[in-house]
Amino acid sequence: MTDKYRVVVVGMGKRGMHHAQAFQANGRFEIAGVCDIDRDRLNAAATRFSCASGTDAFQVASAVRPDVFCFCTLPKLRTDMIRIGIETGARLIAFEKPVALSSGEGMEVRKLLATGGVKAVVSHQHRYGQHYKKVKEVIDSGALGRVHTVYGTATGWMMHMLSHLIDYMRWYNGDVKAEWVMGQAGGSGKFYDLHPSPDYIAGFIQFANGVRGIVECGAGAPDVPEVDYWWRKCRIGAQGTDGFAEVLTGGGWRAVTKAGASSGPGCMNYDLDMPPYVEDIAGWLDDDRRVHPCNFNSAYEGFEIMMALCRSAVDGGQVSVPIAGAMDERQALSARLAGRKVLPSTPANAKEYLPVKPAPEATAAR
Numbered sequence: 001m002t003d004k005y006r007v008v009v010v011g012m013g014k015r016g017m018h019h020a021q022a023f024q025a026n027g028r029f030e031i032a033g034v035c036d037i038d039r040d041r042l043n044a045a046a047t048r049f050s051c052a053s054g055t056d057a058f059q060v061a062s063a064v065r066p067d068v069f070c071f072c073t074l075p076k077l078r079t080d081m082i083r084i085g086i087e088t089g090a091r092l093i094a095f096e097k098p099v100a101l102s103s104g105e106g107m108e109v110r111k112l113l114a115t116g117g118v119k120a121v122v123s124h125q126h127r128y129g130q131h132y133k134k135v136k137e138v139i140d141s142g143a144l145g146r147v148h149t150v151y152g153t154a155t156g157w158m159m160h161m162l163s164h165l166i167d168y169m170r171w172y173n174g175d176v177k178a179e180w181v182m183g184q185a186g187g188s189g190k191f192y193d194l195h196p197s198p199d200y201i202a203g204f205i206q207f208a209n210g211v212r213g214i215v216e217c218g219a220g221a222p223d224v225p226e227v228d229y230w231w232r233k234c235r236i237g238a239q240g241t242d243g244f245a246e247v248l249t250g251g252g253w254r255a256v257t258k259a260g261a262s263s264g265p266g267c268m269n270y271d272l273d274m275p276p277y278v279e280d281i282a283g284w285l286d287d288d289r290r291v292h293p294c295n296f297n298s299a300y301e302g303f304e305i306m307m308a309l310c311r312s313a314v315d316g317g318q319v320s321v322p323i324a325g326a327m328d329e330r331q332a333l334s335a336r337l338a339g340r341k342v343l344p345s346t347p348a349n350a351k352e353y354l355p356v357k358p359a360p361e362a363t364a365a366r
C-alpha cells in the first residue's frame with residue numbers, strides 16, 4: 001500500500017489517456033485501474049500503467065475502490081458513471097465536459113453528487129493556459145475599468161465548445177450568477193454527431209452584476225483569422241470602460257488599456273494544462289477549503305446557461321436562470337430545427353458543417 005490517491009480511469013481514448021498520464025506523472029496519485037470497452041485501447045493502457053483493468057467500469061472500480069473515479073467517455077454516458085463512482089466509494093469524481101446532454105440528466109447528476117456527498121470536477125482545463133490566466137490577471141488588475149461585457153466565440157459546435165466558452169466567460173466575470181439568457185439556433189446537421197448539437201447557437205446572458213455576456217458557437221461564429229487550427233478558433237474576453245482583454249485559444253492574448261496595447265503568447269496545450277488541473281485535485285482531496293477551480297457546482301452553473309440558451313431557441317424569448325424543471329433540450333431543439341440548413345460564416349466552417357444524413361449507428365447512440 002502507498003499513501004498516494006488511487007485512481008480508476010474509464011474510457012482510455014484521447015482524454016482518458018491525457019488524464020491517466022497526468023495523474024501518473026503527479027507524485028500524489030497512482031493509476032490503480034483502467035477500463036474501456038475497446039480491448040485494444042484497454043490492453044495498451046493496462047500495459048502502460050501496470051494496473052487492474054477490465055471492460056466493465058463497475059467491476060474495475062469495485063475491485064479497486066479508488067479515491068478518484070475519473071471517466072472520459074463520450075457525452076451520452078454520464079449518470080451511470082456518476083453512480084458507479086459513488087457506489088464504489090470514490091471521494092472525488094473527475095469527468096469530462098459537457099456536464100450532460102440535457103437538463104434532466106444534469107439535474108440527476110447534481111442530485112446524485114449532492115446525496116452521495118462526493119466532490120466532483122469537470123474538465124474545463126483551458127483556464128490553466130498562460131494566455132487564459134494572463135487575461136484574468138489583466139481583468140483583476142482593474143486596468144479595464146468597469147467591466148460591462150464578457151464574450152466568447154468558437155467555430156466548433158455546442159457540445160464540444162460551448163461549455164468551455166461559458167466557463168471562461170463566467171470566470172472572467174468573477175463567477176457571478178446568471179439571471180436570464182436569450183438565444184437563437186440554426187442548422188440540424190450536428191444533432192447526428194456523437195456530440196449532438198445545433199450547428200450554430202448564439203445568445204445573450206444577463207449576469208447578476210449587470211455585465212452582459214455575448215456568446216456564439218458553431219457554423220455561424222466568426223473566423224479568428226489569427227489562429228490556423230480550426231478547433232482553436234475561439235476568442236474569449238472582457239470589455240470595460242477603459243479597454244479590453246481577450247484570449248485566442250490558439251493564438252495568445254492581447255489587451256488595450258489606458259496604458260497602451262500589450263500582447264503575449266500562449267496556445268492551448270494539454271501537456272501544460274493537465275498537470276496543474278490534476279495538482280488542484282490533490283489539493284482539494286487534502287483540504288476541503290481548497291475547492292478546485294473546475295468544481296462541479298461552478299460547471300453546473302455554466303451548464304444551466306447552455307441549457308437555457310437551448311430552451312430560448314426552442315420557445316423564443318428570455319429564459320430565467322436557474323432553469324426550472326427537467327427537460328430534454330436536445331430533443332426539443334432538434335425537432336424545432338429539423339431539416340434546417342445552417343448558413344456558415346466562412347469556407348472553413350462550410351467544410352465542417354456539411355448537411356449530414358443520420359448514420360444508423362449515430363442515430364441509435366442518441
Ligand SMILES: NC(=O)c1ccc[n+]([C@@H]2O[C@H](COP(=O)([O-])OP(=O)(O)OC[C@H]3O[C@@H](n4cnc5c(N)ncnc54)[C@H](O)[C@@H]3O)[C@@H](O)[C@H]2O)c1
Nearest residue numbers: 011012013014015016036037038072073074075096097123
Ligand atoms: N476538456 C477538453 O479539452 C476536451 C477535449 C476533447 C474531448 N473532451 C471530452 O472528453 C470526452 C471523451 O472524448 P475523447 O475525445 O477522449 O473520446 P474518445 O472516443 O477518444 O474516447 C472515449 C473512450 O471511451 C470508451 N468508452 C465508451 N463507452 C464506454 C464504457 N461504457 N465503458 C468504458 N469505456 C467506454 C471508448 O471505447 C473510447 O475509448 C467527451 O465528453 C469530450 O467532449 C474534452
